[in-house]
Amino acid sequence: GESVGLHLPTLSVQEGDNSIINCAYSNSASDYFIWYKQESGKGPQFIIDIRSNMDKRQGQRVTVLLNKTVKHLSLQIAATQPGDSAVYFCAENAGNMLTFGGGTRLMVKP
Amino acid sequence: DTGVSQNPRHKITKRGQNVTFRCDPISEHNRLYWYRQTLGQGPEFLTYFQNEAQLEKSRLLSDRFSAERPKGSFSTLEIQRTEQGDSAMYLCATRQGGTEAFFGQGTRLTVV
Numbered sequence: 001g002e003s004v005g006l007h008l009p010t011l012s013v014q015e016g017d018n019s020i021i022n023c024a025y026s027n028s029a030s031d032y033f034i035w036y037k038q039e040s041g042k043g044p045q046f047i048i049d050i051r052s053n054m055d056k057r058q059g060q061r062v063t064v065l066l067n068k069t070v071k072h073l074s075l076q077i078a079a080t081q082p083g084d085s086a087v088y089f090c091a092e093n094a095g096n097m098l099t100f101g102g103g104t105r106l107m108v109k110p
Numbered sequence: 111d112t113g114v115s116q117n118p119r120h121k122i123t124k125r126g127q128n129v130t131f132r133c134d135p136i137s138e139h140n141r142l143y144w145y146r147q148t149l150g151q152g153p154e155f156l157t158y159f160q161n162e163a164q165l166e167k168s169r170l171l172s173d174r175f176s177a178e179r180p181k182g183s184f185s186t187l188e189i190q191r192t193e194q195g196d197s198a199m200y201l202c203a204t205r206q207g208g209t210e211a212f213f214g215q216g217t218r219l220t221v222v
Binding site: 008032034036041042043044045046049089091093096097098099100101102103 | 112114116141143145150151152153154155158160165166201203205208210211212213214215216218
């Protein structure tokens with residue numbers, strides 16, 4: 001299959017370590033944020049979301065942090081596994097519009 | 111499988127030909143989006159439907175591109191007189207209200 005994100009920023013982590021992927025968003029009116037994972041040749045897959053009235057939300061092995069003051073979003077993945085290797089995108093929602101930022105490629109070393 | 115279906119998965123066409131892609135959403139989802147994605151980039155918004163109404167269209171979208179959602183269910187995206195620069199992955203996403211959007215697997219277009 002085709003590789004996604006050949007020219008994207010890359011984060012390389014050791015299997016079992018924690019990963020932190022960052023995202024800066026642009027629209028102060030954005031009220032909802034989503035992290036997606038995209039594997040090669042596939043569409044983006046929902047991971048976790050957060051509304052603007054929250055600053056932290058936890059899922060299974062993943063945590064999203066939102067700092068509205070500096071318009072920053074982060075995704076933390078605990079105990080990173082080889083299956084987590086993919087490109088990760090954040091998306092911001094304002095009104096009906098869902099806009100994506102540039103992604104980060106996560107590579108997990110065994 | 112997210113429940114959003116896109117066809118075809120791959121399309122190779124000669125420059126100047128017209129192509130049409132189809133997206134079948136999750137049945138109860140009233141909002142449908144088309145995005146384009148090129149290598150190394152995030153999905154770029156093309157157009158948005160709420161039910162059958164096309165409510166938003168990217169200003170960057172050429173008039174060779176047209177989309178429809180005639181009965182508020184499936185949608186089609188047509189590109190007329192394709193150019194090599196149209197080569198990309200075309201993604202469809204659907205959502206119910208302001209919830210998370212679910213993506214299809216995309217249609218990979220190659221214009222030769």
